[in-house]
Amino acid sequence: MIRCDGLGLTLSHRPVLNDLSWELAPGSVWGIIGPPASGKSVLAKTLCGLFTPQQGTLHVDGVEMTRLPEPERVTVRRKMGMLFQNNALFDFLRVWENVAFPLARQDPSLSREALAARAGERLRAVGLAGSEEKWPSELSGGMKKRVGIARATICNAPVLIYDEPTAGLDPVTTSKIYDLLTDLRTRHASTVIAISSDIPALRRFVDHILFLHQGQVRYRGPEAGLEACEDPVVYQFVRGLGEGPL
Amino acid sequence: MGVVTTFANFFAAVGAPVLALCAEVGGILTLLFRVLWCLVPPRFDLDETWRNLHKMGVKSVPIIVLTAFFTGGIMVIQAAVFVKKFGATSLVGWGAGYAVFREVGPMLLGLMFSGRVGSNNTAELGTMVVTEQIDGLRALSIDPVRYLLVPRVISMIVMLFLLTILGDVVAILGAALFGTVLADVSLASFWVSFSQNLHVADVVHGLIKAAVFGFIVALTSCHFGITVKGGAVGVGRAVNNAVVAAALGIVLSDYLLTYALP
Numbered sequence: 001m002i003r004c005d006g007l008g009l010t011l012s013h014r015p016v017l018n019d020l021s022w023e024l025a026p027g028s029v030w031g032i033i034g035p036p037a038s039g040k041s042v043l044a045k046t047l048c049g050l051f052t053p054q055q056g057t058l059h060v061d062g063v064e065m066t067r068l069p070e071p072e073r074v075t076v077r078r079k080m081g082m083l084f085q086n087n088a089l090f091d092f093l094r095v096w097e098n099v100a101f102p103l104a105r106q107d108p109s110l111s112r113e114a115l116a117a118r119a120g121e122r123l124r125a126v127g128l129a130g131s132e133e134k135w136p137s138e139l140s141g142g143m144k145k146r147v148g149i150a151r152a153t154i155c156n157a158p159v160l161i162y163d164e165p166t167a168g169l170d171p172v173t174t175s176k177i178y179d180l181l182t183d184l185r186t187r188h189a190s191t192v193i194a195i196s197s198d199i200p201a202l203r204r205f206v207d208h209i210l211f212l213h214q215g216q217v218r219y220r221g222p223e224a225g226l227e228a229c230e231d232p233v234v235y236q237f238v239r240g241l242g243e244g245p246l
Numbered sequence: 247m248g249v250v251t252t253f254a255n256f257f258a259a260v261g262a263p264v265l266a267l268c269a270e271v272g273g274i275l276t277l278l279f280r281v282l283w284c285l286v287p288p289r290f291d292l293d294e295t296w297r298n299l300h301k302m303g304v305k306s307v308p309i310i311v312l313t314a315f316f317t318g319g320i321m322v323i324q325a326a327v328f329v330k331k332f333g334a335t336s337l338v339g340w341g342a343g344y345a346v347f348r349e350v351g352p353m354l355l356g357l358m359f360s361g362r363v364g365s366n367n368t369a370e371l372g373t374m375v376v377t378e379q380i381d382g383l384r385a386l387s388i389d390p391v392r393y394l395l396v397p398r399v400i401s402m403i404v405m406l407f408l409l410t411i412l413g414d415v416v417a418i419l420g421a422a423l424f425g426t427v428l429a430d431v432s433l434a435s436f437w438v439s440f441s442q443n444l445h446v447a448d449v450v451h452g453l454i455k456a457a458v459f460g461f462i463v464a465l466t467s468c469h470f471g472i473t474v475k476g477g478a479v480g481v482g483r484a485v486n487n488a489v490v491a492a493a494l495g496i497v498l499s500d501y502l503l504t505y506a507l508p
Contacts, residue, residue, distance in 0.1 A: 077385060086377045087377075090379055101386065
């Protein structure tokens with residue numbers, strides 16, 4: 001489904017991704033973890049085509065993205081839904097308009113009523129029935145996350161990327177959000193990539209882990225194998241030790 | 247060695263701001279090209295354009311009316327002393343109209359528009375950048391220039407043009423009122439002086455300037471908004487830069503247009 005070979009990306013004269021190779025099978029669920037500023041969000045945005053790597057290749061569903069001109073990335077991006085770290089809700093649109101936004105772009109023939117109905121349906125699925133007419137500024141952090149998830153998933157894209165889906169949320173809301181993500185993943189059999197700093201909650205959700213440090217892969221494999229990884233950075237990070245290379 | 251270092255430091259001190267200025271001017275010109283590219287043939291979001299026309303234009307009416315009314319008044323207050331001294335009442339209508347239409351109207355309203363609408367636009371776009379809303383649009387395969395910037399550029403040009411027409415009318419009314427009260431110039435005398443000495447070209451001159459100023463405010467505010475870096479501090483810095491750049495652009499283009507236009 002997605003294959004990166006030797007990806008390298010430099011932003012503002014600083015290498016952010018370094019010789020990154022990774023392959024995701026269709027329907028797999030990956031978690032990306034690593035210390036702050038290790039390139040996790042940049043990698044997610046690169047997969048969406050928001051950054052163009054200077055080295056390496058990136059194939060999404062067989063299409064090489066890195067040399068693809070911006071207008072031709074549209075077809076690839078339509079295969080992806082993304083929840084951004086800051087939710088990226090458009091504050092000039094109401095909640096239902098935010099959720100319906102990708103759908104309206106994908107299928108311009110849909111009427112406003114049809115869009116509102118589909119958005120309402122999706123909002124009910126994420127437990128936000130009755131919030132359709134609210135503005136994003138009227139929502140709590142957890143509600144914004146849910147709206148972001150509703151927007152990322154409304155087109156039933158085959159690839160879903162969640163950047164910090166539970167950042168800043170309490171344990172109960174975190175658990176509810178992961179239940180919701182699990183439910184969505186089961187129903188649509190999507191390939192899922194989730195980035196999170198809440199390692200225990202993330203590990204319950206994913207099958208595979210990619211560990212990034214300074215833009216380099218330090219671990220790539222089954223979630224269950226993470227404990228056995230002998231890389232000192234991974235070892236320290238996973239166990240939360242004060243002493244070590246980090 | 248010391249001399250070489252001194253020269254190097256001098257060129258570094260001069261060169262860095264020059265390069266930064268060139269980067270900003272280059273960015274504005276690139277944005278201009280991208281906006282024009284979306285306009286020929288027109289490819290932009292009509293709903294977003296309508297929303298911006300309302301937000302930037304209709305909501306600016308009170309402040310523009312207030313500014314214009316007192317601007318017209320100020321023209322007469324400044325002239326009142328000499329009008330009384332030389333009995334030049336027959337020149338008040340012409341003087342106020344000429345200054346308002348050709349210079350003071352578009353210039354002051356342009357600066358006011360930049361302060362109210364341009365700064366708001368920069369802050370809004372900058373906040374959208376730092377909260378990843380622009381990335382969100384791009385991830386949905388929506389070109390931010392076409393969806394967000396072109397409607398704003400069109401709205402600012404159209405609305406500053408229309409607001410200047412409104413402002414001109416209000417400023418003349420203000421001038422006539424203040425003239426009657428402060429300089430003993432009757433409304434009839436004001437009207438005769440105004441209508442017999444002014445020409446359509448005077449109005450057109452000011453309106454062309456207004457459209458150009460609208461374009462300058464739009465380009466600078468959009469450029470500094472969309473290139474924000476560094477969170478809330480960056481947004482503040484961008485608003486400051488946008489207002490300064492727009493004011494400079496307005497004054498410089500006013501100078502050039504005054505020469506170029508009839």
